[in-house]
Amino acid sequence: MEFLAVGFLVAIITSFVCGLFCSHLAIEKGYSSGVWFAIGFFTWILGVIAAAGLPDKKLREIFRNNIPTHTPGTPSKRVKPAAPDPDTWVCGQCFRVNPNSEDECYHCQTKRKD
Numbered sequence: 001m002e003f004l005a006v007g008f009l010v011a012i013i014t015s016f017v018c019g020l021f022c023s024h025l026a027i028e029k030g031y032s033s034g035v036w037f038a039i040g041f042f043t044w045i046l047g048v049i050a051a052a053g054l055p056d057k058k059l060r061e062i063f064r065n066n067i068p069t070h071t072p073g074t075p076s077k078r079v080k081p082a083a084p085d086p087d088t089w090v091c092g093q094c095f096r097v098n099p100n101s102e103d104e105c106y107h108c109q110t111k112r113k114d
Ligand SMILES: [Zn+2]
Pocket: 091, 092, 093, 094, 095, 096, 105, 106, 107, 108, 109, 110
């Protein structure tokens, strides 16, 4: 009887740990934590493996929003950043920072325009 009780306790703890793992992975990847807690709770290691293999929705969203779909021959949609300090200027061609003492980009040799 005592053996059964210990076994039951171990099973419940394992279920909770697997549920928490799944839930954590699901949250990190942008899925429902409740659904994935239940999956982990009932399927143990199989649920954890399934959650680990889920595609990362959050990362996909970031890539979708940040990588411009660039068509060759059209100007890039990148926005020229502001110079980090008053003694510098940002190249309109390569967006790198140059000192004000230079009239030509140090990196790509484009003439300063602003
Ligand atoms: Zn440049």
